[in-house]
Amino acid sequence: MLIIKTSGSRAPAPPIVPHYIGVGLATRSTENRRLTMMKDKREIRYEKCFVLVSFVLHEGIQATMRHSMPLPPKAAPKIASRSEEEDSYTTKSHLLRYRHGKHRAGDSDATSCFQQTQWDQLCLIASDSNGHMECKALDQVASGRNNLVRLLEFSDGTRWAARVNIKSQTSGRSELKSEVAAMQFISDYSDLDAVVPEVYAYAFDNDNPAAVAYILMEVLPGIVAMDALGGHKVHRGVIPRWCRPNFYRSVALRHIQMTSLRLPKIGTVVRIRDGIYESGPIPGIGGPFDTAAAFFEAWADSVKFKWNEDTIRRMMQGGPIPAEEMISMIQSFPSRIKAMAGRLSAHNEGPFPLHHADFLHSNIMVDERHFDVTGIIDWEGACTVPWELVAFPDFLQAMPPSFDLPENYDEHGQPIDDDLKETWTWREEYTYMVRSAELKGRMLSSCLASKSWDSMIEL
Known part of the structure; x- marks a missing residue:
């Protein structure tokens, strides 16, 4: 998510490359209150956070936005052995x-x-x-x-x-x-x-x-990588540990190639004629956009919140702040984003990188012997985006520590859970893999480095 923090009347923080593909706002309260919300049947408490607002956007702009919390992988049609939880058939x-x-x-x-x-x-x-x-x-x-x-x-x-x-x-x-x-x-x-x-x-x-x-x-x-080596029945949709070094290295190379494809404007890809392409409008937002600021302004004008007011009132019953106050903050959030749109991006002007809307291992094909990438599928929703919306592949996403449960970390601020600790370690390794393979510019590794452990704990 794109996280923008303010404290009292201070100026907004410098642009932060978003951790998730989505937009949220965290405003630190002087009372250091804790917000409890229910989302997808999971309780999320944010320490040092007054409100974190997540927006659900039009399906056509999944290439640029997604929920603030990781979602289950979207079922994509595959000619392969299917996992137990996919909506697919074999005959x-x-x-x-x-x-x-x-x-x-x-x-x-x-x-x-x-x-x-x-x-x-x-x-x-x-x-x-x-x-x-x-x-x-x-x-x-x-x-x-x-x-x-x-x-x-x-x-x-x-x-x-x-x-x-x-x-x-x-x-x-x-x-x-x-x-x-x-x-x-x-x-x-x-x-x-x-x-x-x-x-x-x-x-x-x-x-x-x-x-x-x-x-x-x-x-x-x-x-499909998620279906390889026995699929969900054997490793529950997680890439086996012995496969990860080569798989992540292979994905990193393809990630570099993807973000090296750029267009002058933000939007969907439009083919004018053979070999000639330009950006087109993003469903639900508009465009194409010459600048990241213009994109964020248009997003703010068109975004819709996931829940209606009655649902929010039910969610906030017994919560730390009144439901009406929450509704007011939600309603004012888009205008606040629009007001600071010009300060959200460190790379306001193009060219802008190509982005895959569902870059995760249910859409990445591999050979089972070495786990080298042999294919990337499901390009629906692909478009060029602001650099602030470039992120790790979804299988390496992690909640920023500042917005996670404090009891998930030890007295030194390190994750207690071994899987979470391993995810952060692999994020650092993936960033190194990208940096080592980049030939020039190093834009992708710079974006990923801004989401490193040290960067995240400063939020």
Whole structure:
């Protein structure tokens, strides 16, 4: 989150590269009161913090903002062994089994999407895009929250992935168009294209012979890191320790390549014509933006708080401050951000780096032998962002100590929990890996270094 601290009438603190992808405000009270809030069924107490306000933003701007607390990884469609908690399937029959029986949230949408798709027509489209080679749809199917994937196979044995948009034609079109442009941008201008699927054909709405919006793309080698080596059943979604050095080193290299792709303005990626790209508007905010300050001002004008007033009143019952006072602070927060927007960024003008909206191991593919990165998927929501919104991969996120429970730290201010201690150690190591691999500029390592343990305990 972007944390801005003020104390009384003092001037705001210098720009701080945000720890999480999101925006919050912490205002130190002279009474040093403790705020207790319930969020996602977790109790969060912030010592030395009067209020920390988290905003839930429009789905289309996940590339620039996210909740202040880490969220469960978004289910992404994968052609791989699935973990127990993912909304995905391995076969066509498994997917269609949910049509008349009980199904989980999203299952009926995926089933309806599968049945709406004219697979024979989609195979003909694929054939036309691949030298008129005979093509058939295989039984392997995977489903996520927003997309459905089915493997297509050609007569020479090569395979493509057909990814179909489950969302409605209206809500998904702009995101799909931006995602395709982002992958094409990477392919044209970065070595990162080695781990990003090549796009062969696409349609952004249902007005085509396949009757759905789709992308036909390369099938990347490897397996999703979260599913590797037995998946969630074996290591509960955490990268095994012996894999981490090489995996983090490989991710760091790709992270550098990603942030080295830049555009003059902040916004989604728009393809004008072959090889020519520019920034476009961010759904729910607007733009594109020439400066970070303009982006933060627009964000402040458009942001919506997650909970309504009645919900906040229920949450604050028995809390340390009256609910009405909390509501007042929430309502005034956007205007306070807007008032200091010009002072939030140390790099107010572009170019601005490309950012992946869900950069975590459920969207990173690896070879299971060495855990080298073989692919990065799910570029939906990718856009260029202020440097203040560049952060660690989500599997290395950690709560700043100043806003965590004080009992989680010893008398020397060090984490008591071994896992938390290990996370901070790996953050330092990851920053070193990035710095060692950067050839010039060192912008990414500088951003990450500002979120080091020493920097965080000063907040």
